[in-house]
Amino acid sequence: MGQNFILPDLGEGLTEAEIVSWLVAVGDTIAIDQPVIEVESSKSIVELPSPYGGVVEALIGDVGQVVHAGQVILTVTDTVAPSAGTPTPPPSPAPPAPDSGADSGADSGADSSVAPAGSASGAVLVGYGTSENTRPVRRPAQGRFGIRSSAAQPAAVTPATPATPPRVAPTPRSGRSPVVSPLVRRLARENGFDATTLQGSGPDALVLRRDVESYIRDRAAAAAETAVAAPVAAPASAFVAPVAAPVAAPPAAPEAAMKPEDIRIPISGLRKVVSERMTTSRREIPEATVWLDVDATELFAARDRLLAATGERFSVTALIARFTVAGLRRYPLLNSSVDTASQEILQHGAVNLGIAAQTPRGLMVPVVHGAHALTTRQLRDSIAGLVGQAADGAFPPAALSGGTFTLNNFGALGVDGSAAIINHPEAAILGIGRMIERPWVVNHELAVRTVVELSLVFDHRVCDGGTAAGFLTFVAACIESPVSLLADL
Structure with a gap:
């Protein structure tokens, strides 16, 4: 039996959010209150925990898509499904719901350390589960006012090396670079690649907007060089003729290839709220x-x-x-x-x-x-x-x-x-x-x-x-x- 995870009310009058990233994939087995999606509202970026445990059957929505409160974003099925030849036992009466904060396994002989598949958690605040979140917090070392965080600093300083433009590697199975900004993700996506495949220049290999723009420029330059290097050589007989062959003019195509492309940046999320507030002011x-x-x-x-x-x-x-x-x-x-x-x-x-x-x-x-x-x-x-x-x-x-x-x-x-x-x-x-x-x-x-x-x-x-x-x-x-x-x- 499937359970639908519905995007909850985000509070503060917010009714929509943009999907920043999925933290699980179809087929994964998840526990109750495990963070499954990261969304960005006009206020902040939060991780939402699933109120159900089981196997992820479907992820409804792509990264960058805007979803609304009350919309189904994920479907979870029971962890164990009955086989075709095994009769399904009749359902037993559901036990009464435990009081908030009570241990539901205190009065039963079952192992209370394993949550039943398909069951739901209690009341959950937006972005926080009833269980402890063990995901590490990403914090760059520098703030707006030049004050460094008290978090652990790098153990050693690596000598400066000549900067090299970020390159897109074949899509790796692990070790993707972190990307915080939805704008950076969208900019890369609109130009036909995944920002997480770049080697970021920010703290902890964080991919910044300049990394994406640098790669776009390098790719355009490489395309122009390829066009210039196209075969334009004359036949061998032209070099033995008594009259020198005229030098061909360079083709006009490379000039068009070097023309920078226009970039459209949607006004959404935080930028949309800032624009509206400044306009009102x-x-x-x-x-x-x-x-x-x-x-x-x-x-x-x-x-x-x-x-x-x-x-x-x-x-x-x-x-x-x-x-x-x-x-x-x-x-x-x-x-x-x-x-x-x-x-x-x-x-x-x-x-x-x-x-x-x-x-x-x-x-x-x-x-x-x-x-x-x-x-x-x-x-x-x-x-x-x-x-x-x-x-x-x-x-x-x-x-x-x-x-x-x-x-x-x-x-x-x-x-x-x-x-x-x-x-x-x-x-x-x-x-x-x-x-x-x-x-x-x-x-x-x-x-x-x-x-x-x-x-x-x-x-x-x-x-x-x-x-x-x-x-x-x-x-x-x-x-x-x-x-x-x-x-x-």
């Missing part, structure tokens, strides 16, 4: 921007003194986040959103600080909930945890919702400033540019100081320039003299 919010150059020399000195006093490292981003939270408590209107239906400004009591992060899946804004109630050490640890998850973009949906204000450290991308787009429905976003040494006037004398540009984009419906400027100058004063924050603690 530009359409609804009358935004204004104020910016300020700040001497951050004392901020670095304070960070070094904290290290000497506590033996713990505090990142510059964590310290500025501390100043930002203090500024929002002083200027709470910036910690608001606009309810367009009731035409009201909703001033939030809690500060849920969003940290903009560039991930392999694109721009994401994970949130430190209740940042106003955290100590500087707790805030630092919370941000470090988000940075570690940003390395592979594997955020749970709850971590990407509920933000009230966003901090964007685009200086990590090597730029001084940016006219950022407010993360709708929030009312403001604070940007941090790169910190570099510049000439600066100190006590009427020219000196070399570490300078950073701060920019604040705010919703002019919520407040006027006076409030925005007050908040920005408060944060700037804390950066220039971190000890000044003590008066407000």
Whole structure:
């Protein structure tokens, strides 16, 4: 008897997801709560466990296909089927369902370590089973803010060797390269090959978009060389004729072969959600921007003194986040959103600080909930945890919702400033540019100081320039003299 695994409700109002990869194949024997499929919603990538055990009869849906809640995606049959000559015993009455958390084998003599084929698990959250998931988590070593994860580092550094373009090998039976981004998979699929057969240049041989694009370029170049090398030699008699044969002009075909191909990239998944949210922000919010150059020399000195006093490292981003939270408590209107239906400004009591992060899946804004109630050490640890998850973009949906204000450290991308787009429905976003040494006037004398540009984009419906400027100058004063924050603690 077959059991149909139906795509469950993904929560957060999400009704569809894209198949990233199948973790099982037809004919495999699976256990209850074993992860069988990896899907990407507009919020995150999750593994879904099967509520049934048995033999996989059918996988309904291809990688890259969009499936909807309530749709059958996998069929499981009983592990053991009766033979043709063996009579089927009459079915026995089904035992009552055990209570949640009870051991169903406690009162029977059967071996409780083996789940009955075709049986179902209890209530299962999306992406999590009732049994422990032993699949290793893929985490690259570098985050958005330049903070390395505390995970195990490589034991030795391999000497640099000349880079070679990735090549497609014959489809291997094992040892495929990992591919995280659905965009990379789709790009390879649209060009007629499987991205997992490439040798990736990312951490742990992770296949990146540049690897796929490099292979596409190499393949086009190889096709052009083949066309140029086509037989164009004249007959042997032409070389013994008394009159020299004219040199043939190169064929026009190679020029057409060298023409780069257009690539269509579907706007789907996370990119679709980001596009819709940014469009809504530009359409609804009358935004204004104020910016300020700040001497951050004392901020670095304070960070070094904290290290000497506590033996713990505090990142510059964590310290500025501390100043930002203090500024929002002083200027709470910036910690608001606009309810367009009731035409009201909703001033939030809690500060849920969003940290903009560039991930392999694109721009994401994970949130430190209740940042106003955290100590500087707790805030630092919370941000470090988000940075570690940003390395592979594997955020749970709850971590990407509920933000009230966003901090964007685009200086990590090597730029001084940016006219950022407010993360709708929030009312403001604070940007941090790169910190570099510049000439600066100190006590009427020219000196070399570490300078950073701060920019604040705010919703002019919520407040006027006076409030925005007050908040920005408060944060700037804390950066220039971190000890000044003590008066407000």
